[in-house]
Amino acid sequence: MKHFFLFLCAALISYQQLSAQCPTCTPAFITCPPAGGLCNKLDTAVANHPYTKVINFYMPKVITDPSILSECSCSTVDLLHITVTGVSGLPTGVTYLIGNNGYFDVQNGDTLGCATFCGTPLLAGTYVVTVYLSADVTAIGTPIGNVTQDGNPQQYIDTLVVLPDTTAGVSSFTYGSNGSSACDSITISLNALYTAPQPNMTRYFWKLPNGTTSQSQSPGTFKFTNTSSVPDTFPVTLTTIFYSYVVSYIHIEQIFGGFCGTIPHQQLTCSCLTGVDSPNPFVEFPLLGFNNSANAPTATCRNINFTPNMTDTIPVGTFTLPMQLWDLDEGDIFHIYQNELISTYNLTVGIGQYNFADGNAEGYVQFDTVEGTVITETLNVIVNPTPRTPNVVASQDSFCTGDSILVSVDTASYYQGCTYAWYRDSVFLSTQTDSAFYTATPGRYKVIITNSATGCTNESAFKPVYEGQSPSHSTYIVFNGTEEFLNPLPPPFAANWYYNGFLVTGHNGMILPYMGNGVYGAEIYNTNFPQCSFIVPNDSVSVLGINDVSGKVVYNINILPNPSNGNFSLQFYSPLTQHLTINVRNIIGESVFTKELDNFNGNFNEEMSLGTLSKGVYVISIESALGNENRKIVIQ
Numbered sequence: 001m002k003h004f005f006l007f008l009c010a011a012l013i014s015y016q017q018l019s020a021q022c023p024t025c026t027p028a029f030i031t032c033p034p035a036g037g038l039c040n041k042l043d044t045a046v047a048n049h050p051y052t053k054v055i056n057f058y059m060p061k062v063i064t065d066p067s068i069l070s071e072c073s074c075s076t077v078d079l080l081h082i083t084v085t086g087v088s089g090l091p092t093g094v095t096y097l098i099g100n101n102g103y104f105d106v107q108n109g110d111t112l113g114c115a116t117f118c119g120t121p122l123l124a125g126t127y128v129v130t131v132y133l134s135a136d137v138t139a140i141g142t143p144i145g146n147v148t149q150d151g152n153p154q155q156y157i158d159t160l161v162v163l164p165d166t167t168a169g170v171s172s173f174t175y176g177s178n179g180s181s182a183c184d185s186i187t188i189s190l191n192a193l194y195t196a197p198q199p200n201m202t203r204y205f206w207k208l209p210n211g212t213t214s215q216s217q218s219p220g221t222f223k224f225t226n227t228s229s230v231p232d233t234f235p236v237t238l239t240t241i242f243y244s245y246v247v248s249y250i251h252i253e254q255i256f257g258g259f260c261g262t263i264p265h266q267q268l269t270c271s272c273l274t275g276v277d278s279p280n281p282f283v284e285f286p287l288l289g290f291n292n293s294a295n296a297p298t299a300t301c302r303n304i305n306f307t308p309n310m311t312d313t314i315p316v317g318t319f320t321l322p323m324q325l326w327d328l329d330e331g332d333i334f335h336i337y338q339n340e341l342i343s344t345y346n347l348t349v350g351i352g353q354y355n356f357a358d359g360n361a362e363g364y365v366q367f368d369t370v371e372g373t374v375i376t377e378t379l380n381v382i383v384n385p386t387p388r389t390p391n392v393v394a395s396q397d398s399f400c401t402g403d404s405i406l407v408s409v410d411t412a413s414y415y416q417g418c419t420y421a422w423y424r425d426s427v428f429l430s431t432q433t434d435s436a437f438y439t440a441t442p443g444r445y446k447v448i449i450t451n452s453a454t455g456c457t458n459e460s461a462f463k464p465v466y467e468g469q470s471p472s473h474s475t476y477i478v479f480n481g482t483e484e485f486l487n488p489l490p491p492p493f494a495a496n497w498y499y500n501g502f503l504v505t506g507h508n509g510m511i512l513p514y515m516g517n518g519v520y521g522a523e524i525y526n527t528n529f530p531q532c533s534f535i536v537p538n539d540s541v542s543v544l545g546i547n548d549v550s551g552k553v554v555y556n557i558n559i560l561p562n563p564s565n566g567n568f569s570l571q572f573y574s575p576l577t578q579h580l581t582i583n584v585r586n587i588i589g590e591s592v593f594t595k596e597l598d599n600f601n602g603n604f605n606e607e608m609s610l611g612t613l614s615k616g617v618y619v620i621s622i623e624s625a626l627g628n629e630n631r632k633i634v635i636q
Contacts, residue, residue: 022097022118025054029112032058035065045121045162048171051094052118059104059111063137075141079106080148083134085286091162092194092242092316092373094119121162122171122194123375132289153289170377173238176221181382183456185225188236188381191218196242197317199350201369205239226383231454234381244313244372245349247285251363252325255279255301258342258360259327272301279327279342286322288312293339296328304363313372314349321347325361384454388414390447392463399440400532401470407445407463408436421448442467468529475524477539478575480626484512484520484539485575487555490602495536496523510575517541553624554580554604563634566611570604572622572629577601583621584610584633592618610635 032039039056063069063077084102096117104110133154139147169180176189195217196202206214208222224234255272259279272278278299283306284291292306314321325342345356347365355364395406407422409415412435422432424443439445444462451457471493478487486495489510497504497512498521504512512520519540525533558571574580580600584593593610610618615635622629 022052022095022116024097025099025114025116027099027112027114028056029058030056032056032112034060036060036063042117045091045094047121047123047162050118050120052116054114054116056112056114059106059113061106061111072139072147073142074139074147078138078140080136080138081105081107082136085132085134085153085289091121091123092196092375093122123162123373132287134286153284153286153291170238170379172240172375172377173379175236175379175381180379181384181454183226183384183454184386185223186381186383187221187223189218189221190236190238192238192240194240194242194375196372199319200245200316200372201243201351203241203243205241207235207237207239209234209236224381224383226385229385231382231384234383235378236381237376237378240375241371242316242373243369244316245318245351245367246313246370247308247321247365248368249366250283250306250308251366252281252304252306252361253302253363255281255304255325255342255361256359258325259340279340280329281342282326282328284324284326286324287318288314288321291326293326293328313370316372318349321349323347323356323365384451384456386456387418387449387451387458389458390415390449390460392445392447392460394445394463394465396531397464398442398466398468398529398531400468400526400529402440404438404440405465406436406438407465409447409449409460412436415449417452419450419452421450422446423448439465466529468526468532470532471524471526471534473534475534475536477520477522477536479514479520479539479541480576481514483514484541486510486522486524486536487575488573489524492527493524494527496525498522514541553578553626553629554622557622557629557631559620559631559633563636566613566635567607567609568633570606570608570620572604574601574604576626578624578626581621581623583623585619585621587617587619 028039030039036058039058042053042055043051045051059079059082061079063079068077069075082104084098094117096115098115099113100110104113135152135154136150137148137152139149172194173190173192175191176187178186178188180186180188190206192204194202204215204217206212206216206219208214208219209224212222214220224232226232257272259281278301280296280298281300281304282291282293282296284293290308290312292308295306297304323345325345327340327342329339343358343360345358347354347356349367351367351369353364353366356362391410393408393410399405409420415435420433420435422429422437423446424439424441442465444464446460446462448457448459469492472488475486475488478485484497489495494508495510497507499512499515500518501521504515507513512522519538521538522536523533524536525531554572554574556571556573558569560569560571562568570582577599578601580597582593582595582597583591585591592613593608597604613635618633618635620631620633
C-alpha cells in the first residue's frame with residue numbers, strides 16, 4: 001500500500017528548521033482529485049528571494065485504487081492515520097508548517113489538509129528531497145480476514161528546483177558600506193551571515209586575493225588599490241558549509257527485557273539470561289525513516305553492533321533524535337507478525353558518543369558530521385583607475401577688452417571617453433561640455449574630468465585668466481606750439497611716441513617736446529597689459545600752418561547745473577601741468593571769487609558755492625600763462 005501515500009509526500013518537499021515558523025493555513029477543497037492527492041503544487045523557488053506557498057491535499061477514508069488493492073489481495077483499504085515523521089535533503093532557508101501538527105486522523109474527519117511553505121532558499125540547485133511518513137491502515141477482506149498495520153513506514157523521493165538569483169551581489173556575506181567598486185582604492189569589511197541553527201556546526205572558508213585565506217566568520221578589513229591604468233579585479237570568495245549530523249555507529253551492550261509478548265509467540269516466557277526465545281533486535285529512527293529490520297541478528301541480546309552507513313542526515317536544528325529498539329517477530333503459523341517495541345530512547349544530538357540505558361537495554365550511539373548545505377559565492381571587487389590629473393591651459397594669460405581667449409585641457413587625447421565639467425571661480429559653466437572653449441570673461445578656471453564608464457573623476461588646479469583694459473580710441477594728439485600732448489591719457493596707460501615713423505626713446509608720457517616740422521604719432525598701451533594698445537591718428541605739424549587747437553588752456557569745460565542757485569559743479573581737463581586761476585567776475589568785470597591751482601594737470605571736478613551772490617549773469621574765467629577760457633553762468 002506504499003503507493004497511495006505518495007500524493008501527500010509531494011506536498012511536503014520544502015521542510016527546513018532554519019527560519020521563523022510559517023503562518024498557519026486553512027484547508028480549501030480546490031480541484032482536489034476524488035481518489036486523493038494534491039489539490040495544487042509548489043511553485044519553483046528562486047535563491048535569495050522570499051518564498052511562500054500554501055498546498056492543499058485530500059485524504060479519502062476508503063482507498064479503492066486497484067494497484068493498491070492488488071498488493072494486499074483485499075477488497076478495500078481503510079486509511080486510519082497518517083503522520084509525517086521527517087524530511088531530509090531540503091534547501092537551507094526554507095521551513096514549513098503542516099496543519100494538525102503533521103498528524104491526520106482520517107477516519108475522524110481529517111480528510112483535508114494544508115501546509116504553508118515559507119522562507120528564503122539560500123542556494124540555487126536541484127534538491128533531492130526525501131519525505132518520511134508513518135501510516136496506519138486496515139486491509140479489508142484479505143485471505144486471512146481484515147489485517148491492520150500500524151506505523152507502516154513510507155518514504156517518497158522527489159526534487160525541488162531552486163533557480164539562481166539573477167540580481168547582483170552576494171547574499172552569504174557583507175562587505176561594508178563602501179560598495180564593491182571604487183576609484184583608486186577601496187576598503188571592505190568582511191562578515192559571513194549564514195549560521196546553521198544549533199546544534200549543527202558551520203564553517204567558513206575565505207579565499208582572498210594574493211592567496212590570503214581565513215576560516216573566521218569575520219576575517220577583518222582589507223584595502224585594495226589600483227596600481228595600473230586599467231580596472232583591477234579582486235575576487236573575494238566565501239564557502240559556507242553547514243554540517244549535518246549522522247548516526248555512524250550503534251552498540252547495544254545488552255538487552256534485558258521488553259521483547260517478550262504473549263501473542264503471537266508460542267512461549268509465554270522468554271529471557272536472554274536463560275536463552276529461551278531471545279530477541280531478534282533491530283533499531284528504528286522514525287524521524288529519519290530508517291530501520292534495519294532486514295539485518296536483524298537472530299536470538300541475540302549481548303554485544304550487538306550496527307554500522308548504519310546512513311545517507312540520510314538528521315534534520316538541521318534537531319537537538320533530540322528518538323531511537324526505537326525493536327524485537328523482530330518471526331510470525332506464527334498463520335504468518336501474523338507483531339514486532340515488540342523494547343524501548344524508546346531520546347538521544348541528544350552532538351559530536352561524539354551518547355550513552356543510553358534503562359531497564360530493558362543499555363548501549364551507546366556514535367554521532368558524526370557530514371557536509372550538508374554548501375554555499376559558495378564570489379564577490380568581484382573592482383577598483384578602477386582615477387583619470388590622470390588634468391592641466392588647464394590658456395592660449396595666453398590675459399586678453400584685452402572686447403577680445404576672447406581659448407581655455408582648454410592640456411593633452412585632451414588622454415581623456416577619451418570622459419566628460420568635462422568646467423567651473424569659473426567655483427561657478428559651474430553648464431554650457432561648456434567640451435575639452436576647449438573660448439571665453440571673454442576673466443576669472444579662475446578649472447575642469448573636472450569624469451570617466452563615463454567607471455564614474456571615476458579627477459580635477460585640475462585653477463588657471464587664472466586676466467582681462468586688460470584697452471585704451472580709449474577717442475584719444476588724439478594736440479600741438480600747442482611748443483610740444484605735442486595726448487588728450488586724454490589717464491593711468492595706467494602710457495605711450496610710445498613716433499616722429500616721422502621712428503620711435504622716440506625716453507618719452508612714454510603724455511607730452512613729447514616739439515622736434516620740428518613733421519609727422520607725429522603715438523601708440524597708447526596699458527602698462528599692466530602691454531598687448532592692449534591703440535595707435536592714435538598721426539598729427540602733421542608745420543610752423544607755417546599749425547594743425548592744432550593752440551590757445552586752449554583746458555578742455556571739456558562743464559558747469560552743472562546752469563542756471564543754478566549758486567551751487568554748481570565745475571569740471572574741466574588740463575592736459576598740461578600749469579598754474580591755473582579760477583576767477584568769477586560780475587557783468588562789469590569785478591572779481592567776486594578767486595581760486596588758485598598750482599602745478600595742476602588732469603581732471604578737475606569740484607562743487608562751487610556762490611549762493612551769497614546776487615542774482616544775475618557772471619563769467620567764470622580759467623586763466624593760465626597760455627591764455628584764458630571763459631564761460632557764462634546764471635545765478636537765479
